[in-house]
Amino acid sequence: MEEGFRNFAGRVAVITGAGSGIGRALALAAASRGMRLALLDVDMNGLEETRGLLAAHGAQPLVRRCDVSKADDVQAAADAVFAEFGNVHLLFNNAGVAVGGYSWLATADDWQWSLGVNLMGVANGIRSFVPRMIAAGEEGRVVNTASVAGFLSVPGSSVYCATKHAVVTLSECLRHELAIEGARIGVSVLCPAFAPTGIADAERNRPAGLGAKNPSAGLFDTRLRKAVESGRLTADDIARITFVGIEAGRFYILTHPKIKAAIATRMEDILEERTPTDTVPR
Ligand SMILES: NC(=O)c1ccc[n+]([C@@H]2O[C@H](COP(=O)([O-])OP(=O)(O)OC[C@H]3O[C@@H](n4cnc5c(N)ncnc54)[C@H](O)[C@@H]3O)[C@@H](O)[C@H]2O)c1
Incomplete structure (x- = not known):
C-alpha cells in the first residue's frame, strides 16, 4: 500500500459533481477536516445547497459552474482554482x-453524453489539474469516482459500464505514470455499488442537444431506481469510507465488500476463458 494522505487541514480539495449525492457528501467530509474547497457542477442550485450545508463547518468554498465534459470549462475552472488557492x-x-437500455439501441447521444461526462470529465480533470499539482511538488491525491460497474458487465448498462471500466484503467495508468515520475501524488479509484443519490434521475442533466435516449431505457429504469433507492450505504457513508481509504493510501476503494464475489467471478471467467457469468440477480 502507498503512503496515505492525512494532513487535510488548510489543504485544498476540488470536487466535481458537488451539487448532489456523493460529491456533496465528499465536500462535507472534506470541510469537516478543515479543507478549503472548490466545488464544480453544472447544477448551480445544487451547488448553492451544498454551500448552505457547508456553512455549518464555517467553510467558504469557491463555487463555480463547470461542465466537466468540456475541456475549456474545466481548464477555466482550474485556472480560477489555482489563482484562488495556489495549489x-x-x-x-x-x-x-447513468443511462440504461440494450446496447444495440443505445443512441449516439447516449454515448456522447455518457462518455463526455463519465470518462472525458475525469480525463479533463487530470489534464487541467495534475500538471500543476506535480509542478507544485506537494503531496496530493487524485480520487476518480468509477463504480463497481467498472469491474462488472451489467445487462442494460453497457454504456455506463464502458465508461466506468475506462475510468478504472485510466486511474491505474495514471497511478503507474505518477510513480514513474516520482510525483508525490497518489491515486484512488472509488468504486461504490448502489447508494441513494440523484443518479437514477441523471437525465435531469442531459443537454438538450444530446436528447435522443435509448428507447429501451424504460425496461431497466425501474430496476435501477429500486436498486439505487435501496442501497444500504448513504452518500455520507461512502464519503467516510473514501476518506479512510485516502488516509490509508488505498488505490481501490470498494465501499460494498459483498460485491467482491461477483468481481471475483468475472476475473475467474477471464482467466479460465469461460463464457461470462451474469452475476446480476433478477
Ligand atoms: N449512487 C450510486 O449508486 C453510484 C454507484 C456507483 C458509482 N456512482 C458514481 O458516483 C458519482 C456521483 O454520482 P451520485 O450517485 O452522487 O449522483 P448524483 O446525480 O446525486 O450526483 C451527480 C452530480 O454530477 C453532476 N453532473 C452531471 N453532469 C455533469 C457535468 N457535465 N459536469 C459537471 N457536473 C455534472 C450533477 O449535477 C450532480 O450534482 C458518479 O460518477 C456516479 O456514476 C454512483
Missing part, C-alpha cells in the same frame, strides 16, 4: 451520469 491537494473527479 490543489485532493482532486475528486466525481461527476457522473
Whole structure:
C-alpha cells in the first residue's frame, strides 16, 4: 500500500459533481477536516445547497459552474482554482451520469453524453489539474469516482459500464505514470455499488442537444431506481469510507465488500476463458 494522505487541514480539495449525492457528501467530509474547497457542477442550485450545508463547518468554498465534459470549462475552472488557492491537494473527479437500455439501441447521444461526462470529465480533470499539482511538488491525491460497474458487465448498462471500466484503467495508468515520475501524488479509484443519490434521475442533466435516449431505457429504469433507492450505504457513508481509504493510501476503494464475489467471478471467467457469468440477480 502507498503512503496515505492525512494532513487535510488548510489543504485544498476540488470536487466535481458537488451539487448532489456523493460529491456533496465528499465536500462535507472534506470541510469537516478543515479543507478549503472548490466545488464544480453544472447544477448551480445544487451547488448553492451544498454551500448552505457547508456553512455549518464555517467553510467558504469557491463555487463555480463547470461542465466537466468540456475541456475549456474545466481548464477555466482550474485556472480560477489555482489563482484562488495556489495549489490543489485532493482532486475528486466525481461527476457522473447513468443511462440504461440494450446496447444495440443505445443512441449516439447516449454515448456522447455518457462518455463526455463519465470518462472525458475525469480525463479533463487530470489534464487541467495534475500538471500543476506535480509542478507544485506537494503531496496530493487524485480520487476518480468509477463504480463497481467498472469491474462488472451489467445487462442494460453497457454504456455506463464502458465508461466506468475506462475510468478504472485510466486511474491505474495514471497511478503507474505518477510513480514513474516520482510525483508525490497518489491515486484512488472509488468504486461504490448502489447508494441513494440523484443518479437514477441523471437525465435531469442531459443537454438538450444530446436528447435522443435509448428507447429501451424504460425496461431497466425501474430496476435501477429500486436498486439505487435501496442501497444500504448513504452518500455520507461512502464519503467516510473514501476518506479512510485516502488516509490509508488505498488505490481501490470498494465501499460494498459483498460485491467482491461477483468481481471475483468475472476475473475467474477471464482467466479460465469461460463464457461470462451474469452475476446480476433478477
Ligand atoms: N449512487 C450510486 O449508486 C453510484 C454507484 C456507483 C458509482 N456512482 C458514481 O458516483 C458519482 C456521483 O454520482 P451520485 O450517485 O452522487 O449522483 P448524483 O446525480 O446525486 O450526483 C451527480 C452530480 O454530477 C453532476 N453532473 C452531471 N453532469 C455533469 C457535468 N457535465 N459536469 C459537471 N457536473 C455534472 C450533477 O449535477 C450532480 O450534482 C458518479 O460518477 C456516479 O456514476 C454512483
